[in-house]
Amino acid sequence: MFRISQFMQEILAPKPLGPKRNPPGPVVIWNLVRRCNLMCKHCYSISADTDFPNELNTQQVFEVMDDLKQFRVPVLILSGGEPLLRPDIFEIAPAPKRWASTLRSPPTAP
Numbered sequence: 001m002f003r004i005s006q007f008m009q010e011i012l013a014p015k016p017l018g019p020k021r022n023p024p025g026p027v028v029i030w031n032l033v034r035r036c037n038l039m040c041k042h043c044y045s046i047s048a049d050t051d052f053p054n055e056l057n058t059q060q061v062f063e064v065m066d067d068l069k070q071f072r073v074p075v076l077i078l079s080g081g082e083p084l085l086r087p088d089i090f091e092i093a094p095a096p097k098r099w100a101s102t103l104r105s106p107p108t109a110p
Contacts, residue, residue: 036081
């Protein structure tokens with residue numbers, strides 16, 4: 001049960017914070033591609049089941065991944081659109097496994 005007196009006491013005399021943590025680095029959610037065949041109502045991405053101009057080619061993707069490696073990003077989430085619609089996704093996806101502790105992608109298939 002919520003007690004207002006206990007809440008007020010914690011505001012007036014807050015407990016000290018624990019020891020400073022040193023998180024390993026940021027989680028990066030990379031919208032790798034805008035194309036998507038799902039059209040989910042909840043999705044924030046402006047996507048459609050068509051190719052979009054000016055998206056990164058495979059070499060540019062690897063260059064960005066090199067930057068993420070230098071920044072010691074421990075978690076990379078490949079999102080989009082639907083990353084599995086990229087023809088080169090099976091070339092791209094294994095690369096971060098060499099330096100990121102976690103690699104995720106939405107659980108869908110083309």
